[in-house]
Amino acid sequence: MVVDEKWNKKLKDFLKRYYQDDVLELANNYPDERSLIVNYDKLEVFDRDIARDLIEDPESVILSLEFALKDMDLPLSKKLDNAHVRVSNIPNRIPIRDLRSKHLSKFIAIEGMVRRATEVRPRITKAAFKCMRCDTVTYVEQPGNKLDEPYSGCENENCGKRGPFKLVVEQSEFVDSQKSQIQESPESLKGGTNPQSLEINFNDDLTGKVSPGDRVIINGILRSVPRALREGKSTFYDLVLDANSIEHLDQEYDDLDITAEEEEQILELSRDPKIYDKIISSIAPTIYGNDHVKRALMYQLFSGVTKQFPDGTRTRGDIHVILVGDPGVAKSQLLRYIVKLSPRGVFASGKSASASGLTAAAVKDDLGDGRWTIEGGALVMADMGIAAVDEMDKMRDEDKSSLHEAMEQQTISIAKAGIIATLKSRCALLGAANPVYGRFNRFESLADQIDMPPALLSRFDLIFLLLDVPESQMDNRIASHLLQTHYAGELMQHKNNISSSDITQEYIDEQMINIVPEIEPELLRKYVAYSRRNVYPIMDEDARMHLVDFYTSLRKQGEGKNTPVPVTARQLEALVRLAEASARVRLSNRVTMDDAVRTTDITMECLKNVGID
Ligand code: ADP
Numbered sequence: 360m361v362v363d364e365k366w367n368k369k370l371k372d373f374l375k376r377y378y379q380d381d382v383l384e385l386a387n388n389y390p391d392e393r394s395l396i397v398n399y400d401k402l403e404v405f406d407r408d409i410a411r412d413l414i415e416d417p418e419s420v421i422l423s424l425e426f427a428l429k430d431m432d433l434p435l436s437k438k439l440d441n442a443h444v445r446v447s448n449i450p451n452r453i454p455i456r457d458l459r460s461k462h463l464s465k466f467i468a469i470e471g472m473v474r475r476a477t478e479v480r481p482r483i484t485k486a487a488f489k490c491m492r493c494d495t496v497t498y499v500e501q502p503g504n505k506l507d508e509p510y511s512g513c514e515n516e517n518c519g520k521r522g523p524f525k526l527v528v529e530q531s532e533f534v535d536s537q538k539s540q541i542q543e544s545p546e547s548l549k550g551g552t553n554p555q556s557l558e559i560n561f562n563d564d565l566t567g568k569v570s571p572g573d574r575v576i577i578n579g580i581l582r583s584v585p586r587a588l589r590e591g592k593s594t595f596y597d598l599v600l601d602a603n604s605i606e607h608l609d610q611e612y613d614d615l616d617i618t619a620e621e622e623e624q625i626l627e628l629s630r631d632p633k634i635y636d637k638i639i640s641s642i643a644p645t646i647y648g649n650d651h652v653k654r655a656l657m658y659q660l661f662s663g664v665t666k667q668f669p670d671g672t673r674t675r676g677d678i679h680v681i682l683v684g685d686p687g688v689a690k691s692q693l694l695r696y697i698v699k700l701s702p703r704g705v706f707a708s709g710k711s712a713s714a715s716g717l718t719a720a721a722v723k724d725d726l727g728d729g730r731w732t733i734e735g736g737a738l739v740m741a742d743m744g745i746a747a748v749d750e751m752d753k754m755r756d757e758d759k760s761s762l763h764e765a766m767e768q769q770t771i772s773i774a775k776a777g778i779i780a781t782l783k784s785r786c787a788l789l790g791a792a793n794p795v796y797g798r799f800n801r802f803e804s805l806a807d808q809i810d811m812p813p814a815l816l817s818r819f820d821l822i823f824l825l826l827d828v829p830e831s832q833m834d835n836r837i838a839s840h841l842l843q844t845h846y847a848g849e850l851m852q853h854k855n856n857i858s859s860s861d862i863t864q865e866y867i868d869e870q871m872i873n874i875v876p877e878i879e880p881e882l883l884r885k886y887v888a889y890s891r892r893n894v895y896p897i898m899d900e901d902a903r904m905h906l907v908d909f910y911t912s913l914r915k916q917g918e919g920k921n922t923p924v925p926v927t928a929r930q931l932e933a934l935v936r937l938a939e940a941s942a943r944v945r946l947s948n949r950v951t952m953d954d955a956v957r958t959t960d961i962t963m964e965c966l967k968n969v970g971i972d
């Protein structure tokens with residue numbers, strides 16, 4: 360490497376001025392620790408031109424910084440030969456879907472969620488080739504995926520033959536390597552678009568630092584690699600980010616910006632005595648009726664409070680809800696709405712085709728080049744949000760068995776092919792299930808009809824049974840509601856075709872108003888995020904008593920009876936969560952008697968429905 364002395368001195372000055380102590384600490388712990396982390400902001404304060412060069416030509420600036428680091432005078436007689444300089448806080452943040460060829464070879468920052476990560480395995484960085492004719496060893500740097508041989512021939516001037524060569528593994532140099540794929544996080548996707556993803560390379564001490572479900576910012580250099588073809592070379596290239604540094608993100612809804620003006624609006628709304636009805640009517644306004652379900656979904660959005668105990672145990676605050684019902688009663692529609700309203704919503708189907716399914720899987724795929732890859736499924740990607748899982752009746756058996764752990768401990772464990780991993784899935788589950796045999800039979804077991812073990816069903820805090828009962832008046836209303844939604848403009852024409860005395864002009868006007876949500880979805884999302892971030896309500900004594908009494912009477916009623924879902928201590932926890940969620944709806948730090956009554960009301964509604972009455 361050609362070293363410009365002035366430039367080298369300047370970089371050494373920078374490291375001395377800002378990172379003297381860190382460099383000493385690094386030297387102390389070297390080679391167990393091998394990285395010096397430099398904050399981009401400091402570099403910019405020190406010299407704007409260097410900072411700009413770092414973004415434009417990161418490869419050579421990082422090399423120069425590393426050279427300067429090795430060249431520093433250290434009191435210890437240590438050489439930091441393999442130390443890295445890693446730069447955090449890169450301002451050049453690019454959304455994955457906006458990556459273009461102009462970003463190639465630039466220093467960029469990518470934010471997202473880790474979807475897959477391979478095992479950590481050695482990669483050859485400098486290969487030693489022994490000439491089979493003269494035994495001379497020639498070293499070749501290995502930047503790419505394919506092993507490069509000494510193309511210019513044997514190093515020995517007297518030989519110079521082009522092989523054959525033999526790779527000497529013992530004399531070659533290796534580095535730990537790991538590949539990963541990150542994808543756009545659910546909260547950055549508007550209106551249910553498919554997330555896009557990017558492949559990431561991690562080397563040396565950056566390996567083993569991320570697992571599926573982690574929210575991260577990866578700073579690194581964007582590279583292109585030709586697509587693999589069976590024969591010849593492709594003219595199309597894929598993007599890969601060579602990671603230089605990793606920043607783990609705080610798990611709250613940091614990324615949802617709430618302006619001071621919006622905060623004012625949120626506080627104003629929370630003081631409205633009609634706030635509950637306003638929110639309920641803003642959930643899926645095009646779906647007629649189903650107010651109890653919408654109320655439950657409101658509680659689910661706001662969530663109870665997760666409690667962490669000193670002994671390390673925790674109880675979840677997330678409220679799991681399942682909609683069980685006949686086909687065509689708007690279950691899927693409701694799920695899609697909630698995904699849109701939740702600050703962090705992920706939609707998935709029980710019969711999903713991907714290997715990871717709902718939970719997680721260890722697979723051997725193209726990302727790993729023969730290595731095992733751990734891939735997080737919907738419940739991992741929905742960490743700290745809501746996972747809406749449609750068609751749960753069609754779930755795979757592997758998913759069924761790991762769902763117990765996912766719903767209660769909120770983790771997903773994998774043990775396969777020597778890989779043991781635990782991923783986080785701290786999300787609320789909103790499930791929908793159709794009856795396996797076409798329509799529901801009220802007199803048969805609920806669990807059997809949706810092909811789900813009762814133990815799994817009992818992990819849901821609320822179970823709704825939605826039956827498609829033909830009632831002409833109701834059908835008319837839904838029909839008119841549907842028509843208004845779909846063809847608001849042509850409404851008057853359609854009205855003439857619906858022969859019902861029910862549909863008066865006043866009725867239509869009233870319904871039209873309902874279809875426009877009282878609270879805009881974007882504001883409601885922020886309202887929910889604001890509440891979950893800031894409100895941790897404590898329960899009043901009389902509210903607690905009310906819940907305990909209710910629970911005790913449920914236990915008594917349930918005794919000896921063959922109830923569809925057994926009443927266990929789990930129900931008491933569910934009651935607490937619902938009451939806390941109810942307080943959070945109005946941003947209250949107190950769970951009052953009113954919240955407790957709302958809780959027992961909705962619980963009764965569900966129980967009556969599934970048959971404990
Ligand atoms: P499911 O998932 O329960 O089988 P879908 O969500 O696919 O049902 O709904 C089927 C169709 O019927 C959708 O177009 C939905 O909008 C409509 N629909 C059903 N019930 C209602 C309702 N109560 N209000 C408005 N539309 C409804």
Ligand code: MG
Nearest residue numbers: 687690691749
């Ligand atoms: Mg459906």
